[in-house]
Amino acid sequence: MEQAIINNYTEAAALAKQEANKYKELANTYSLLRLGIFGLMIFSVYLTIVQDNFTIMAIAFVALLAGFAWLVSRQGEYERQRDYYLDLERINLNEINSLQSNTNLYSNGQQYSNEKHFYSSDLDIFGNASLFQLINRAATSTGNNKLAAWLNAPSDKPTVLLRQEAVKEIAIKNEWKKELQTLLLFSNDGDVNRLNSLFKYLHLPLNLSGEKWLGKYAKVAPYILVAVIVAALFFPIAKSLATLIGLVNMGIVFSKATYIKKADMIADKIGKMLGNYAGVFNKIETQEWGAAYTNTLAKKLKDDKTSEKIKELSELINKLNYHLNVIVGVILNVFLLWDIRQIIAIENWKRNNCENLEEAFDVIAEFEALISIAVPAINYPEWVYPVIADTEGYTVSAKNIAHPLIRSDKRVDNDYDLKDAYNIDIITGSNMAGKSTFLRTIGINAVLALSGAPVCASAMEVSVITIVSYMRIKDSLNESTSTFKAELDRLQMLLAAVEHEHRVFFLIDEMLRGTNSMDKYLGSKAVIEQLISKKGVGMVATHDLQIARLEDKYPDYVRNYYFDIQVQNGEMLFDYKIKYGECKTFNASLLLKQIGINVGEE
Known part of the structure; x- marks a missing residue:
């Protein structure tokens, strides 16, 4: 029976590798196409000089920039898919290693070792060659803490029975289990402060001075500037006004550079992480659950629309990062006061949504602990529920x-x-x-x-x-x-x-x-x-x-x-x-x- 299970994991790992190679080739193709776009841009400059017609370059740059942005987007998506399937391959190979040699890419729980505990040291609950090493599939620090707490003390009968029912359900959803592990694998780097830093950021206000009037002005500023630019086509004197408004907009942005830099330093580190967690929350929310325990956990997320909220914050932070491209950043800030708009939007999100986020991330920890105690049911089907x-x-x-x-x-x-x-x-x-x-x-x-x-x-x-x-x-x-x-x-x-x-x-x-x-x-x-x-x-x-x-x-x-x-x-x-x-x-x-x-x- 064990060999049949190993064969299933081996086949799954091979399929994941095959998918990863497919997306790797697509990403490489789109990378070459980006170089082609760059070459066409140079050619359009050449034609503009030869034909002495600026319209050629203007039209070409608009079209080619749009094409370039689309290629960047597609390449980024293919790279995400490639990385996902590479991680899925690692998840399947890890189960093979666990079955064959009791090794595990997840923590062995050494940090929970305590010789004065009632039993954990004597019974090899934590550390090398331990029970924790055998079953742990928690990537987050909170998931590790949750599993350690479950193994450190007995639960009452109703809780044990609820978990048994949940474990039975997860055991028959092994593909879903592996996919959730794959989405969470980015967090398996031993950074125990990741979530604490996130919660601290979400509860810490930026206190942007003049936020109310800046928010109102940022909404009308693009319309004012566009109107003046249109007027300049008919009234040349308006060109100076358009230039002045653009300079004023940039001046406002520069005057808040300290706040923007403060938001940027923190947000840049968590934007991608939030996007990853949004996928994790969505994976839990969209799965159909029959067990009372898992259904209750998933319902918490569904009722609060957690995945949507986390995705929204991730997108806001990623939009703030547009200014990392100097040319794009200048254009966006001249017309839209882009950085001001984004940090205000992020602050509004924090004020409206940060209260229950710790509970939402605790749901992930609960699922990681449940997945871990489900490992014996999946890998050792001859074991029984007591x-x-x-x-x-x-x-x-x-x-x-x-x-x-x-x-x-x-x-x-x-x-x-x-x-x-x-x-x-x-x-x-x-x-x-x-x-x-x-x-x-x-x-x-x-x-x-x-x-x-x-x-x-x-x-x-x-x-x-x-x-x-x-x-x-x-x-x-x-x-x-x-x-x-x-x-x-x-x-x-x-x-x-x-x-x-x-x-x-x-x-x-x-x-x-x-x-x-x-x-x-x-x-x-x-x-x-x-x-x-x-x-x-x-x-x-x-x-x-x-x-x-x-x-x-x-x-x-x-x-x-x-x-x-x-x-x-x-x-x-x-x-x-x-x-x-x-x-x-x-x-x-x-x-x-x-x-x-x-x-x-x-």
Whole structure:
């Protein structure tokens, strides 16, 4: 099945490349035609000189300038289409890379790493080779933030169910998903301040002095100048008046040069960006949505006509940029006070439309997060949507559950069943037998489940729980913290969470390893008994068989599971399968023997 999915992406990438090449050739053709227009302009000058007839050049320049402008417009459109299909090719190739090597052109979320978080560090939620790296398809900083927030904390059942419905809909709209990613790819450059700069610009008034009378004059100025020019055809004295009006218009524009430059410096950076976002908003607005979640999000944009408004602002900013061509800029400002008109129009737009824009861009972030958690449904169709349980006790039950960050040809699945109960499961076993991986498997799939995503299992049912892990405990030279002190801090956090957080499900891997064996056993036993007294629920992986004896003391609360090994001809064989009961086979002496250390008997 995976190969079929890769083949689909490969075919789509090839088609996108083909389209990109087509538009590249068209853009090159129109570029040559522009050179032809330039050549004709030179030829018209030659004819004007030879024929001594200025009318030839006047007519030729008007016609050729119009043709040149049309060619520039068409070439620009073909270049946009070329770039779009090149980005679409990148999107498809990225999915192939993700499936084959777990690489991703989007952020791996390293900026969200936090070793003091309840579980994100232990469960590889962020950073290199993480869950975030596997599923993230958010290009904007707000989209990344949204997805990180969903993975950092469980959502309530109604929210999870709404997201599941939305993910199912997006999963069957994979072409639409890829097209939206393509439109947003320009934002995948790590510029976390892009949108903040935009919002700041939209809320910051230009405070153009004399704006009201300038706006009124700019409307009538072209009519006055044209009327005087027409009058000059009959009354030569009017030529001087026309020249004077033109100079006055340019003087007005120059007197506001500081304001124009201020608007230009900021607007020039965001004009193209706004045009890109207008396409994104339009893509969301024009799609038919059946899921309640996606329909509500899209309706916000439709009701506010967001894509139209953003496109309008983009066009206003692009019109302001006409003055970058000196000749065109002078003509427009002489006749129309062009720069004044545009900055006033931009300011009017800002006053009328900037209030709800943050909410509109948050809709894009929501869609990016939804697209990201839909990635498993598209790329791994064998994964399932978990059932969100409403049981009074804890429910974490799964069939054929496996770790999503281990390749499908290498991972081993297991079953686990905790249904409407309060239990602590003690998991014993040999080194490298699979205890830690199993704890992480349960944890990372629970994180996926409670974000609204499918899980790596054939079936799963889970309550809304808060995962708290105790696994990778490290000392800290910066904080002058020993390993044992770090363990105590983590234990204190865990015990406080069990008492105060909602439905904590803990994952403990080899408790108190930073002390001697006797203190380790006594301390671990005391912690587990305290967790039992607090009605704590979760798993404890340990090498200490004495901990397994707690099942005798608390038969209704403690359950024993184990991972074992088989030794054949001195070789260790791991099946990575969880079994009920206590582990009887350990492998430390065998592992030491493999590196040349023989462990003798006392």
